[in-house]
Amino acid sequence: MRIGGSELKLEKRPALTGWNAALISVLAIILALVLFSLIFILAGINPLVAYQEIFSIAFANAFGLPLTINRFVFLVLCTCAFIIPFRAGLWNIGMTGQLYGGALGSFAILFAFGAKQANSFSLSPVILIPLMLVAAALGGAAVGAIAGFLKGRFDVNEIVVTMMLNFIMFWLVAFMIKEGGPFMNPGGRGESFELPASAYAPLFMGIPFTVFLALGLALLLYFMFARTKIGFQIKAYGHSPAAARYAGISATKIPLLVFVLGGALAGLAGYHYFAAVPGVYKIARNYGFFGDLAFYGIICGLISLGNPLAAIPVALLFGGLSIGGRFAQGKLGMGFGVDYALLGVLMITLVAFQFFHRYKIVRENTGENTADVGVHR
């Protein structure tokens, strides 16, 4: 393409720095917002007003902000649950099933200590909450382990297995909370029994402590991939299983390990929503909605290019827009799902902009080469 005396050309990038990737993502987000403003205009709404509503509800509103943060915590955990196997070249499509496993694990602890009959319950939260966390992680890990074991031992496709486990776990939860299983609410409302008040997760300014857990885990994962032996082994396997085997890395253990770790994080996401978010404190009737929400973990994981630190802003954005969009829609009286539509446009632009991870646009004064070092063959 020619503009004036210079020419725009596409050139292959030799390598992508983290800052470049971040800049590209920010540009993609801006473009998505610009594109989506057309929809607002068509609906007769001033886009600036609409965006102001969306962002103020999501990030600057005493009612909206806690909702955003709760969703953010959930998304960060699900994103990391996707990222760990992703770095090993494996696809975890089963955060849904794994988070159900985590929720069932937490409630199994409560059930075991007799929390279903709340009046007889007296265990100290100092013991109970760590136990519930461990059980949630184990529950999620157990579901993940099935896929990891089958992949490592028999090379069964992990996408199919995790997908199928989602269905199995969905119906297992249905059985446990409404079809006659032990976690049924005594009132029979198609949901699980409620947490006793003493098992409520500690709050900091209205936010459950799981926010620190999620942030800490994301940092820890970043460190794991950047510095540790196990992180190196996972990355090596992810790039080339044959080369990893050559280097003495077990091709059976790595798939199992990444799905156990990923499943454990998804399990914690289950704990977060069903046992830590104020106002829920039970496996709700609409648990399927949260299960579906877990799929955003895949999108966020892909957008953040498998980097657990990048997952934090991405999950915050997605969490905020989904909350802000939903409420702005009601407030502005729009007849369509602003939250899903906006996230959809955002996903498309972010993915499309990944083109610039491999190519860059360079301006060339016609007839003269830039000193830029490209890849040539």
Added chain:
Amino acid sequence: MLLKGVKLGQTVLGVRGITKRFPGVVANDAIDLEIKAGEIHAVLGENGAGKTTLMNILFGLLQPDEGEIYVGDKRVRFRSPLDAIDVGIGMVHQHRKLVSAHTVLENIILGHPRAGRILNLKRAEEEIRELCERYGFSLDLRAKVWQLAEGEKQVVEILKTLYRGANILILDEPTSALTPHETEKLLASIEAMSRDELAMIPFITHKLPIVLAISDRVTVLRRGKVTARLETRQTTEQSLAREMVGREVIFRIERTQVERGKTILQVKDLAALSDRGFLALNGVSFSIREGEIFGIAGVSGNGQQELAEVLAGLRKAEGGNVLIDGQDITHASSLDRWQMGMGYIPSERIDVGSIGDFSLVENTTMNYYFDGDYSQRGIVDYGNIRELTKEIVDEYSVATPGPDTRAKNLSGGNLQKLILGRVLSRKPRLLIASLPTQGLDVGATEFVRNKLIEAKVEKSGVLLISEDLDEVLSLSDWVAPIYEGKLMGIIPGEKAIRENIGAMMAGSQSKGQET
């Protein structure tokens, strides 16, 4: 078509002053080349000499910055390979570009202008059969491509270009994947084709004997420039190598005698299956002592790959034992073997020996993440490994911008130097080197061979697996030809006679040679 009715000896392809610059390098610097009908004109040069660039320009894949191309006496400009094909240039790539689930016939007519609408398979088959007969190719046109050997696939590629009417054939490393026997057959066919007024331009990096055997003239490239234009009859291997590398190259390495230490590796009656489930290794026994090179010579596919993998712990042994220092490690993991002092240089240096998307530092880490000096309590000391990588890059003169470059940006020879340096820096007591010089240019080959000798001098036991008989003969203290999964004999290096070993590689029992 510009080339109808050319006569023997007429110039069919002329290249004048071709220059191509890439950022930072001049890949082709004012190159002149003249190809005549009926001649085999080899273009010789090391990796990075600008051969690939020139080839791509001739085939329309790249456009030159300066210079002219003439076909016949007409100036041409190629915007894409289609333009080149239209004037009768055909290219046979080093890496086969065939549809493996289709038959030979289907592959040959794929992309042919006449195959656009209605297929006349019968007519095509007859025409192709005629071509085969004329040039002495024996090929089952109905066979599926995946069933073919490498050499046959090459023939399919050649037929494909001929059938499209090529008069000028560019052959990229035509023999690099072939066995000696296949090579012979191919060379005979190439000669037959050249008698038919076809111009042949094989581009070759390192197989000098082949240049000498078939070409009429040679053009040698070094660093983007033509350094010599020679009549093949008037050259020798030595002089070609000198023109190509720019200095004297030693082909024969004196076998250094080192005092041998104790036995480090014992292999007893080893058996293993190939990927397809056949018995690829059938009762192999030998032992290696410190300070000696044990060379296994064989045509590819006779079990040497499986042998290397079993010894490295990457393939299950179906029977027999492997002992290091007298300790049975037949079922030990590959990690255990690395820690016991084994070092393995795999033949698949891109797919197995390295990770292209990893930096050189991370590639070094592949052999060090388990080493207590470079990783403690689960944390890898990347700072230290970075220093080590720099040392390897210096000592092994790996040409690279720095240790953070990705491995996929290294050329084959530099990648092999990195792998070799990485493995040898561990000071392995037992080194398994599988096809360590395959595909490398003359300079890198010489370097790798010297490093193997150095390892031997430093008291390592070295198992050298190679398809290059001369390499095995010049380096090894023991020579063991392998045929169909069995060692045909174990002969002391100084008593090994080339012809006898060659016969044993082809299956005949040891002929009165001491074992």
